Amino acid sequence: MSAQIVLHHYLDKFQTLANTLTDISFDNLSFLVEKEPIYNMKGQKIFKSYCDKEGREAIRISYNRIVGDYEFNGTTYENIFLGLQKTIHFLDWAGEIAYSKKKQFYNFDLQPVFSGDGTETIIGFSSRKQRQVLKNERYSADEYLQSMNPLIYKALYQNYKSEYEIYLITGISDSLVNAINVETNESILDFLDKEVYGFEPMTVKDFIILNLQ
Known part of the structure; x- marks a missing residue:
């Protein structure tokens, strides 16, 4: 039964x-x-x-x-x-x-x-509704990252502020992804290569890019 x-x-x-x-x-x-x-x-x-x-x-x-x-x-x-x-x-x-x-x-x-x-x-x-949905999702993801992974969020804003804000406003991530991919600063590269706790073996770099639209 x-x-x-x-x-x-x-x-x-x-x-x-x-x-x-x-x-x-x-x-x-x-x-x-x-x-x-x-x-x-x-x-x-x-x-x-x-x-x-x-x-x-x-x-x-x-x-x-x-x-x-x-x-x-x-x-x-x-x-x-x-x-x-x-x-x-x-x-x-x-x-x-x-x-x-x-x-x-x-x-x-x-x-x-x-x-x-x-x-x-x-x-x-x-479409208007599609753009509204995507924009809400971007800012929701931004809020999630800020609250759940504050160190990653801080590093993202410190090093890629203009590129990240362009992405939030427009949804176009090309400049942000390119800036991360061509990074040469050793300390930033070391941070990007660290594994994200709870998402191992995903690195900080992979984590950031994965969550972009």
């Missing part, structure tokens, strides 16, 4: 007229506690949960970036950030996902981004 779905248990217990096949506003269910969303080091929102008063997870909402092919004027462009997909997972009493329900796909209204050299060369695609 499969374990009972946690949400079903509390809906029955409190005689709440709802079911998991319809869109429920979980914020209105007083028997659940909303948890702070979880973000990764890159500032991307991964999931958030709703738990019962004892801390048992009942609902997990995952947030996924949809990346794929995008066709424009007869040409297919690969690895384009197309939009966002939210999925609601309903957990059972054993802590397993009983079933999941995908919400509507949020599709960005993508427009071409040109190289700016006077030609029609397309270097990517962007």
Whole structure:
């Protein structure tokens, strides 16, 4: 016999007229506690949960970036950030996902981004919402680095302040990555080559570059 779905248990217990096949506003269910969303080091929102008063997870909402092919004027462009997909997972009493329900796909209204050299060369695609998402992620990642790895953050600002601020504002990391790659100062190189605690054998240099967009 499969374990009972946690949400079903509390809906029955409190005689709440709802079911998991319809869109429920979980914020209105007083028997659940909303948890702070979880973000990764890159500032991307991964999931958030709703738990019962004892801390048992009942609902997990995952947030996924949809990346794929995008066709424009007869040409297919690969690895384009197309939009966002939210999925609601309903957990059972054993802590397993009983079933999941995908919400509507949020599709960005993508427009071409040109190289700016006077030609029609397309270097990517962007939309207002996509830019907003990416900017929020950059500053969220910046806050994470500042709070969780203050020494790395301090070194980044001391040695690459202008390049890093350009990246935060524009999302273009070329100048920052290039500055790190051509570094010649021995003390800075020694620091960049140190392993990051908890992420061994990843070095500080790899850690910084990995978390760029």
